[in-house]
Amino acid sequence: MAAPVASAAPDLIDVRVLLVAYQGAAGADASVKRTRAEALERAHMLVSMAKSGDRFSELVPKYTDRLGVGDELGVVRMRVAQPTLLSAQLAQAAAALPIAAISEPVEGPEGFFVLERRPDPPVGPTRIAAKHILIGYVGSPQGMDGVTRTEAEARALAETVVKLAREPDADWDALATQYTDEPGGKARHGDLGKFERGKMVPAFERAAFVLDVGQVSDVVQSPFGFHVIKRYE
16 A cells, blocks of 8 residues: 655654764764664665554664654654754655655764654644653663653653643643753743744654643653643743
8 A cells, every 4th residue: 555645745744753863974883883884774674664564663672773853763853944953955855755654864964864754743733832851861872961750750740730730720831940950940930932944853852742731641752852842821
């Protein structure tokens, strides 16, 4: 069955990203020893695996050389006209793909990228205001200094914070001051102000933009840790 075709000229898209780096590529880790030719061969192998039935969402965490970009499965939400986490070249390549299609390797300064076009974000508000409480843990891709709790401990604490924040007499400011690990977040009680789609990491955005005003989210995991989000506008 053929993949459904993407709608014409979307501005906001979701794309899953897998990077195969090589020695000397921009930002390549010192542990990467493969040559450019070897990286290209590996990228073609991964394209073949994905097109032969392997789930791309499972290939990304196993094979990517670019951790901490997008959500835990490598999904990046971005505006095609003004990409942030990806180059304009990669954004255009992603936008040209049909929904659910896998790209051939696309070379960038960091190495060879394989892209999967995801279904476009749902229509809804384009700008909201929200607060969040961030619970970090050791080993998160975008971890913070000074955090010592495990991932399991962080998730359990975040679930407790959700329950506290949903109580009728909950004091959000007090909860944020007590629990958030976001640098500078205690002082502003986790207030992120107003932001548009495409500005936050995908997992956070997907949760925040479906909230009603005043609603508190379930626990949301991102490369930074676990979030509890409250939309206020």
